[in-house]
Amino acid sequence: MNDTIGLVEDDPNIREIVEAYLTKEGYEVKAVDTAEKAWDVFETGAPDLWVLDIMLPGMDGYEFCKRIRQTSEVPILIISAKDEEVDKILGLELGGDDYLTKPFSPRELVARVKRHLKKWEAMKPLPEQGEEKITAGDFVLNQQERRVYFKGEEIEVTTKEFEILKILGAQENRAFSREELLVKVWGDDYFGSDRAVDDLIKRLRKKMKDLPIETVWGHGYRLRDGSS
Template structure:
């Protein structure tokens, strides 16, 4: 899956240019003009990196950065017209990983995005690839077994695959179309109602599993940060 970049910039010209350059490099981009909208994205999709302007209407970039750092160490690149040393220090002290002063080269920003994403991936702890743990749900890939609240639950192959996708990225909202392709394959020509039916069966087997419906979009597995 492509890496997701959160872009927070209230200047539409800068936002459009940066978004275009990032997409050209193959990144998915969620571009918004306020920190309040960015916070909604953070809670739903958890981008892999943020490009964050400081001077924003409403909540400013400093406050947004501070909020993100309460629960996440995801890379944050600050872009700002403020070039005073005190502003740079404040941005870095509040959790920014990099500080780029406007005007800047979009290519330089892309280079910094690549560098920070690479460093972030290296820093991630090595995970047990066989076991996926998400709250009270535990999945064993080698045995193809599912456990909920300590008890084994009989699941079908497709139920297991759907659970694995949702549990691997808690709080991320997956569209029905994406789930359909990843569970049934891209050569499946049936209705995306098949996803709804699969979720319904899982909910019946695991009544307290927090699979949430994202209306008009799809589903997510609620994690501790939401």
């Protein structure tokens, strides 16, 4: 089955050109002109990757990206006429995986789509080695089943949330730096700040109140073993 690309772009000329290039490469493209329509696409059958414009009528691309990241780590490639560094950083910190400034080469966009889909495929669950379960107090992570439990309740987590919990849980009480977690979870070619780690931890704490993740000020995070 071919990968599906969600394309959100309100400029009909750009939308048609990008859709044509992606279709030529064999992708199934679901092209829409608003974030509201894109959200309907997401809820009825989430694409394997999003190509997302920032300046949209109604809900803008930043808000859409933020909403997607609440439940999914699917790759998001942002395209925008804004070339300011602050806009790029904001887009990446809200969960974007890449950023292209208009005007851009459609061939370059296709190349980046291929690269991110390849990385996404590599992140999908593989047979786990070592201990099947990781526990810390009321926290349990089942590696083989790719499930997380807290206080006896199963918690829905994204791929990156699962990976960071597995890293922290595999070495209880060890303090990991933000930079170390960024490389381990996002890869060493991630172009964004270490605030992405903070945002992910914040989401986990919201999902699991009293989760024994401690902030190591000026450094990073550790998962306590629950003994203290």
